[in-house]
Amino acid sequence: xxxQTSTKPTAEKELFIKMVISNWExxxxxxxxxxxxxxxxxxxxxxxxxxNTGIWILxxxxxxxxxxxxxxxxxxxxxxxxxxxxTGEANKPGVATPPLAELKKQWDTLNAKLTEYFSALPxxxxxxxxxxxSPEDFAKEPHRNKLNILINRTNHQSYHLGQLIYLxxx
Amino acid sequence: xxxQTSTKPTAEKELFIKMVISNWExxxxxxxxxxxxxxxxxxxxxxxxxxNTGIWILxxxxxxxxxxxxxxxxxxxxxxxxxxxxTGEANKPGVATPPLAELKKQWDTLNAKLTEYFSALPxxxxxxxxxxxSPEDFAKEPHRNKLNILINRTNHQSYHLGQLIYLxxx
Numbered sequence: 020x021x022x023q024t025s026t027k028p029t030a031e032k033e034l035f036i037k038m039v040i041s042n043w044e045x046x047x048x049x050x051x052x053x054x055x056x057x058x059x060x061x062x063x064x065x066x067x068x069x070x071n072t073g074i075w076i077l078x079x080x081x082x083x084x085x086x087x088x089x090x091x092x093x094x095x096x097x098x099x100x101x102x103x104x105x106t107g108e109a110n111k112p113g114v115a116t117p118p119l120a121e122l123k124k125q126w127d128t129l130n131a132k133l134t135e136y137f138s139a140l141p142x143x144x145x146x147x148x149x150x151x152x153s154p155e156d157f158a159k160e161p162h163r164n165k166l167n168i169l170i171n172r173t174n175h176q177s178y179h180l181g182q183l184i185y186l187x188x189x
Numbered sequence: 190x191x192x193q194t195s196t197k198p199t200a201e202k203e204l205f206i207k208m209v210i211s212n213w214e215x216x217x218x219x220x221x222x223x224x225x226x227x228x229x230x231x232x233x234x235x236x237x238x239x240x241n242t243g244i245w246i247l248x249x250x251x252x253x254x255x256x257x258x259x260x261x262x263x264x265x266x267x268x269x270x271x272x273x274x275x276t277g278e279a280n281k282p283g284v285a286t287p288p289l290a291e292l293k294k295q296w297d298t299l300n301a302k303l304t305e306y307f308s309a310l311p312x313x314x315x316x317x318x319x320x321x322x323s324p325e326d327f328a329k330e331p332h333r334n335k336l337n338i339l340i341n342r343t344n345h346q347s348y349h350l351g352q353l354i355y356l357x358x359x
Contacts, residue, residue, distance in 0.1 A: 031201050031202065031205075032201065034316070034331060034332055035205045037332045038332045038334070038336065038337045038340060039340070041332060041337075042337070042340050042341065042344060046344065066237070066355075067236070067237035067238075067355045068237075068238070069359055070237075070355060070359075146204070161204065162204055162207045162208045162211060164208070166208065167208050167211075167212070170208060170209070170212050170340070171212065173344060174212060174216065174343060174344055174347040175347070177344040177345070177347040177348040177351070178347040178348065178350055178351035179351055180348055180351070181347070181348035181349055181350070181351035181352045182351045182352065182355070185236075185237045185240060185352070189239055189240075
């Protein structure tokens with residue numbers, strides 16, 4: 020009986036983790052396919068008049084998702100040099116943008132590393148607090164856990180995918 | 190012991206459900222705030238040259254989210270008249286667009302109804318199959334359940350929010 024009580028919750032947690040991770044993977048595939056399809060010239064274009072370019076958005080997605088590594092207590096950012104220029108809302112004047120080819124490699128490297136970290140994280144750990152919420156607040160709002168961060172960052176990525184798609188021919 | 194085994198999984202399921210629903214609610218708040226802020230003229234403008242207008246995107250979000258009602262076996266669509274014109278990818282020529290004021294009311298009515306349906310759905314039901322997956326496929330992929338649909342539709346909404354934001358002054 021004890022064995023059943025301790026395996027059942029983990030199997031449920033694992034199902035839920037799979038739901039969230041598979042949605043994240045789906046959004047990754049969509050971004051990866053799109054940036055592979057777009058030309059360098061298209062990626063350098065603003066997604067709408069006066070708005071961020073494809074290159075900036077890609078750097079932004081890398082920087083924000085890279086931030087999950089420390090936020091979830093998994094390790095250190097892979098590309099700390101992107102943090103200053105790409106974690107805000109828009110292009111900052113004077114911020115050096117890495118070449119697109121480099122960003123594309125960083126995107127792939129990051130997703131491989133996140134996949135590795137996520138696969139290794141025990142199911143129960145996903146339901147503990149992340150590093151941006153205090154223990155007091157987490158006690159009151161236990162749904163604001165590490166897995167919730169991944170749900171949130173996946174939505175953030177979808178938001179920007181809706182903008183990136185505007186670089187594609189109609 | 191029996192009581193504990195049966196309450197524990199439901200409490201976990203309830204936590205997962207809360208995580209997903211709170212992210213959906215957050216995206217709803219963001220869309221609602223934005224459409225309240227934008228003028229009728231801004232909403233009638235293409236979100237980028239040659240792309241969908243704010244009005245079309247709002248109709249689309251209503252139609253797609255309304256589709257969850259039947260997909261999750263909760264009842265019938267509230268606004269079936271929107272399905273033909275607004276569940277595809279773009280404006281279809283000759284499709285009548287309801288007035289913006291009417292769409293805004295429908296958006297609020299829909300979210301209130303979905304909240305009501307979601308609150309009433311027992312926790313275990315969220316982890317059963319939805320109406321677009323066969324029992325055979327669901328047996329192989331149990332993560333493709335009703336709650337997963339809500340995760341997916343929330344990402345879809347975020348995608349279009351990233352486009353709607355382009356109607357806002359910079």
